[in-house]
Amino acid sequence: MPDTPMIAIDRVNKFYGIYKALSDVSLNIGAGEFFALLGPSGCGKTTLLRSIAGFDNPSSGDIRIDGHSAIGVPPNLRPTNMVFQSYAIFPHLNVEENVAYGLKRLKLGADEERRRVGAALEQVRLGHLGKRRGHELSGGQRQRVALARALVLRPKVLLLDEPLSALDKKLREEMQAELRSLQRAVGITFVLVTHDQYEALALSDRIAVMFGGRIAQVATPKEIYQHPRTKSVADFLGGMNFLSGRTLGQTASGLTVETEKFGTLTLSLPEERIEVGARATVGIRPERLRLLWDDERAPHELTGKVVNRAYFGETTHLLVGVEGLEKPLSMIETNTHGADDLPIGADIRLAYDPEAFVLLADDPPVERVH
Amino acid sequence: MAITASHAPAELAPPEPPRPRWSASEEASGLALISPTLLYAVSLLALPILIVFAYSFWSQDYLTIDRALTLENYRTALFEPMYQDLLGRSLVISLVVSLVTVAISYPIAWFISFHGGRHKNLWLFLITVPCWTSYLLRVMSWKVILGYQGVLNTGLMSAGITDQPIASLLYNSNAVVITLVHSWAAFAILPIFVSLEKIDRSLIEAARDLGDTRLMSFVRVVLPLSLPGIISALLIVMIPTVGDYVTPKLVGGKDGVMIATAIQAQFGKGANWPLGAALSVTTMIVVSAMAGLTVLALKLVVRKIR
Numbered sequence: 001m002p003d004t005p006m007i008a009i010d011r012v013n014k015f016y017g018i019y020k021a022l023s024d025v026s027l028n029i030g031a032g033e034f035f036a037l038l039g040p041s042g043c044g045k046t047t048l049l050r051s052i053a054g055f056d057n058p059s060s061g062d063i064r065i066d067g068h069s070a071i072g073v074p075p076n077l078r079p080t081n082m083v084f085q086s087y088a089i090f091p092h093l094n095v096e097e098n099v100a101y102g103l104k105r106l107k108l109g110a111d112e113e114r115r116r117v118g119a120a121l122e123q124v125r126l127g128h129l130g131k132r133r134g135h136e137l138s139g140g141q142r143q144r145v146a147l148a149r150a151l152v153l154r155p156k157v158l159l160l161d162e163p164l165s166a167l168d169k170k171l172r173e174e175m176q177a178e179l180r181s182l183q184r185a186v187g188i189t190f191v192l193v194t195h196d197q198y199e200a201l202a203l204s205d206r207i208a209v210m211f212g213g214r215i216a217q218v219a220t221p222k223e224i225y226q227h228p229r230t231k232s233v234a235d236f237l238g239g240m241n242f243l244s245g246r247t248l249g250q251t252a253s254g255l256t257v258e259t260e261k262f263g264t265l266t267l268s269l270p271e272e273r274i275e276v277g278a279r280a281t282v283g284i285r286p287e288r289l290r291l292l293w294d295d296e297r298a299p300h301e302l303t304g305k306v307v308n309r310a311y312f313g314e315t316t317h318l319l320v321g322v323e324g325l326e327k328p329l330s331m332i333e334t335n336t337h338g339a340d341d342l343p344i345g346a347d348i349r350l351a352y353d354p355e356a357f358v359l360l361a362d363d364p365p366v367e368r369v370h
Numbered sequence: 371m372a373i374t375a376s377h378a379p380a381e382l383a384p385p386e387p388p389r390p391r392w393s394a395s396e397e398a399s400g401l402a403l404i405s406p407t408l409l410y411a412v413s414l415l416a417l418p419i420l421i422v423f424a425y426s427f428w429s430q431d432y433l434t435i436d437r438a439l440t441l442e443n444y445r446t447a448l449f450e451p452m453y454q455d456l457l458g459r460s461l462v463i464s465l466v467v468s469l470v471t472v473a474i475s476y477p478i479a480w481f482i483s484f485h486g487g488r489h490k491n492l493w494l495f496l497i498t499v500p501c502w503t504s505y506l507l508r509v510m511s512w513k514v515i516l517g518y519q520g521v522l523n524t525g526l527m528s529a530g531i532t533d534q535p536i537a538s539l540l541y542n543s544n545a546v547v548i549t550l551v552h553s554w555a556a557f558a559i560l561p562i563f564v565s566l567e568k569i570d571r572s573l574i575e576a577a578r579d580l581g582d583t584r585l586m587s588f589v590r591v592v593l594p595l596s597l598p599g600i601i602s603a604l605l606i607v608m609i610p611t612v613g614d615y616v617t618p619k620l621v622g623g624k625d626g627v628m629i630a631t632a633i634q635a636q637f638g639k640g641a642n643w644p645l646g647a648a649l650s651v652t653t654m655i656v657v658s659a660m661a662g663l664t665v666l667a668l669k670l671v672v673r674k675i676r
Contacts, residue, residue, distance in 0.1 A: 055575055075578045088576035092594045101590075102580035153580065 004067055006031040006157060006189045007052060012061030014047055014213075021047045022058065023213040029206075031156075034183050034190045036200035039210035040236065046161060048210070049193045053082045053159050066156050081150035082159040085166070087142045089134035095121070095145050096130040102153045120152035123182070140171045147182070157189045164199060176202055197237045201225060209233045211363070227268075231281055231360045240283040241329050242360070247280050255359060257282055261302060261324050262352065267359040281360045286317070288356035289331040291339060291348055298351030304329065306346045316340045320348065425647035432641065443648030453632060457653060460612050460629040461660055463543055467550040468608035468664075472600055474551065475558035479599075480592075482559075483566035494563070497556050505553065509620050512549045516540040516621065541623025549617050554610075558603035565599025566592070594672045601665050608664070612657045629653050 005028035014022035022044045029035045037045040050056040051063060054075035063070045070078055081102075090098050099117045108116070121127045124144035134142060143163060150158055163179075164172045180203055183190045194200050200207045201221040208218045217229045228234035231242065245259035254268045257280050265282060292298060307328045308319040316339040319328040331350065333339035342348065392398055401408075426443055429436045447453050482493045500508060515521045516539040523535040539545065569592060577587035615630035622628070629649065636646030 053579060055578075074583075075575070076581045076583055080579075082576070082579045084572045084576055086570065086572050088570065088572040090573060090576070090591065101577070105581045105586075149576075149580065 005029055006033070006066055007191070008062075008064040009048070009052075010062040010064070012048070012051065012058040012063060014044070014051065014056065015059045020213050022051070025061070025213075025215055027208060027215060027218065029189060029191060031189055032187050033206065034180070034192070034204045036192045036194060036204035036207045037210060038194055038197060038200040038207050038236070040195060043210040044213040045193045045195075045210050047213075049082075049159050049161055049191060052157070052191065053080055054078050079156040080159055081153055081155040081157075082161065083143070083146045083150055083163045085161045085163070087146040087166075089137070089142050089145055091134050093134075094130065095126065095132050095134075095137070098134070098145055099149045099152055101149060116152055120148040123151065123185070124148045124178075139167050140175060143167065143175060147179075151182075151186060155188065157191060158183075158186075160190060160192045162193055162195070164194075165196070172199075179203060201237070209236060211236075216363075227358055228283075229361055230363050231283070232363045234283050234358070234360055239286045239330050239332070241286065241289070242281055242283050242327075243325070245280050245282050247276050247278050249276050257357075257359065261322060262354070262357070263300075265354050265357050267357055281362070282357045283360050284352065284357050286330045287332045288353060289320075289329060290351045291318075291331070291333050291337070292351050293337055300352050300354060301349050302352065303347065303349050306342050306344050306348060309340075309342060309344060311335075311340050316342075318342070320350065422647045422650055425644050426651045428644045430642055430644050435643070443645045444652065446645055447648045447652045453629070453649060456627065456629045456632050457649075457656065459543065459627075460653070461656065463546055463550075463626075463628060464608050464611040464614075464657070465660065465664070467547050467554070467611045468604050470547065471551045471554050471558045471607045472562070472603050475555050475603060476562055476596075476600070478555075479559045479562035479566055483563055494560070497559055500552075501556055506616065506620075508553060509549055509617050512545070512552070512621055513540065516545055516548070540621060542625040543622065545621040545623070546618050546626040546628070549621050550611050550614060553617070554607045557606050561602040561606065562596060562599040565596040565602075569595045589675055593675070597668065597672055601668060604664060604668070605661050608661055609657055612653060 007027075007029040009025055009027040009029075012022055012025045013020070025044070025048060037048060039045045047056055051058050052065070052070070054070065054073060054077075057071065066079060090101065093101065096117050099120050100113055103113050103116060117130075118127065121130060124147050126141060126144050126148065129137065129141065134145070137145065143166075146163070160179075164175050167175060176199060179190075179192075192200070192203060204221060206218060206220055207224050209216045209224065211232055216233050217224055219227075224233065225237055228237060228240075231240075234240040234242075243259050243262065245257040245265070248256040248258050248264065250256070251266065254266050256264055256266050258264050259282060267282065290298075292301065302322055304320040304322040306318055307321045310317045313335075315332050315334055318331050318333060318339065320331060321328040329350075425435075427439045427441070429438070429440050429442060478497070482490055486493050513520070517523070518535050518537060518540070520539070522539060523532075526532045527535065573591050573595070574587050577591045578584070582590060612628075613630045613633075614628060615634060618626045618628045618631060633646050633649045633653075636642045636649065640646070
């Protein structure tokens with residue numbers, strides 16, 4: 001990340017009456033970065049995005065865009081443009097007029113304006129639909145008009161508010177790829193708000209996971225998936241098997257934790273200091289547990305019983321009851337060995353890698369009323 | 371679909387489904403369902419207009435109607451200076467009334483829609499309150515306000531703005547305009563409010579985001595999208611006010627007489643129903659043309675500001 005961030009959010013709070021929508025949020029977003037704000041609905045991600053756009057003003061704290069404080073600056077004077085969740089295509093204008101909307105103010109002259117509108121529509125592959133009205137377009141096309149309309153103004157930051165949530169799955173995946181290549185092509189900062197963890201993982205350079213108006217973790221997709229800091233981050237991004245344990249001590253290689261059934265694990269040290277002898281939560285991703293077939297052996301094994309099974313085409317999700325564990329373990333198997341044919345109640349053996357466990361911090365108490 | 375069907379081999383073509391009887395179709399049952407109201411509307415709307423239309427081509431001699439067709443009534447209605455004056459004044463008054471009413475109602479509707487908050491319904495309710503009393507009473511109350519010794523004059527005098535009553539407040543066309551604007555405001559606010567309510571608020575945010583100031587986003591997004599409401603408000607006010615009879619009679623005086631008074635006179639004391647009918651038909655056609663032109667002009671203006 002470059003030295004001066006494109007967007008610097010500094011201890012921002014936002015209250016709606018007694019409801020605290022944003023709680024002490026600090027965040028830096030670099031120039032040219034594809035950044036995702038991820039969280040369940042009501043976590044404050046949209047409020048944060050709207051604060052960057054200028055539609056909401058923080059109750060306290062500072063937001064700097066490209067080095068300038070944006071507090072009190074109206075949306076029309078910010079170097080940001082937004083793609084709205086509803087796309088907000090002007091119904092009284094056609095596609096070209098929609099894209100030209102922001103250019104009119106710049107008084108470029110008819111030729112230059114037409115050239116830029118045409119180029120922006122080409123960029124989103126809508127060159128042939130310039131005369132259509134908004135209601136004559138499909139969801140994906142409306143989305144592209146909204147993108148072209150924002151990008152034609154050459155903003156420093158493009159803000160995207162759940163831009164893909166209204167599309168069906170197939171189209172959503174297509175648009176994800178398109179968004180990613182579009183961002184690479186224009187090279188500006190994209191800030192994406194989403195509640196879809198796979199969208200955030202697939203698209204962004206970095207993700208901020210938010211819960212209850214706070215940022216729980218900021219990291220790259222891989223880092224955040226493999227080393228979630230708290231239980232709720234781990235839970236929100238894909239499945240996670242939680243196990244309770246007790247810390248034994250600290251060695252040079254990390255923290256040792258004693259668990260039921262999985263023995264003593266050595267885990268990399270978390271940021272927070274953890275007392276020896278304290279209760280600790282560790283987790284392992286379902287895909288890091290592996291079924292053992294016939295006389296296959298592994299250094300670390302457990303036996304269990306299939307409690308439930310769900311078929312997903314390429315994979316099968318299994319719930320495996322293990323004696324001595326409170327909750328059944330969930331695991332994901334690719335359907336190459338016949339996991340999809342395992343009957344419920346079947347006895348199985350599973351292998352695990354002690355390195356695959358992560359230590360998870362407890363969540364901070366959710367603060368709602370201030 | 372039709373193309374693939376025609377290319378298919380004949381033996382594969384599906385058999386024509388038997389054509390259902392029209393009386394069993396959805397269209398027929400739909401028409402049957404609306405027929406009572408349709409008949410009611412036709413008999414009470416179309417029939418009187420047809421009768422007036424027929425009368426306008428006849429002539430009357432004291433009590434007998436001569437059914438021989440003549441255009442004499444229209445000649446009188448169109449070329450008699452008195453009727454020209456009255457019709458012209460009626461059109462000007464109704465145009466001014468409808469424009470002023472819309473200009474006053476728009477900010478009110480805008481305020482309720484955008485800043486009414488939780489109390490939108492209360493605001494709308496309050497706006498309809500004046501309509502609870504009789505129309506006549508509301509017109510009479512303007513006499514009290516605008517009269518020589520009225521509320522406005524005494525108020526102005528006690529405030530020291532004038533030292534004697536202004537005589538030109540009542541009994542002229544200004545008084546007619548003021549009274550009609552007040553009477554029709556509620557009917558203009560409601561359609562404008564509805565069209566403002568329908569505007570997706572994210573469109574205004576998008577306009578702001580794309581660089582518009584508050585004022586520009588209003589002019590470029592809110593105004594064009596509320597145009598249907600403005601148009602219906604204009605028509606709702608303009609068309610009935612041309613033919614208004616009560617208000618000019620009560621507050622208009624000599625200068626505020628409108629065409630309806632002349633029409634009433636022909637059907638009453640003048641005992642010339644055919645001329646009254648011709649005047650009515652002429653007014654109807656001219657006001658329709660004026661309403662159409664106003665709507666067209668408005669649309670052009672809004673198209674220009676994009």
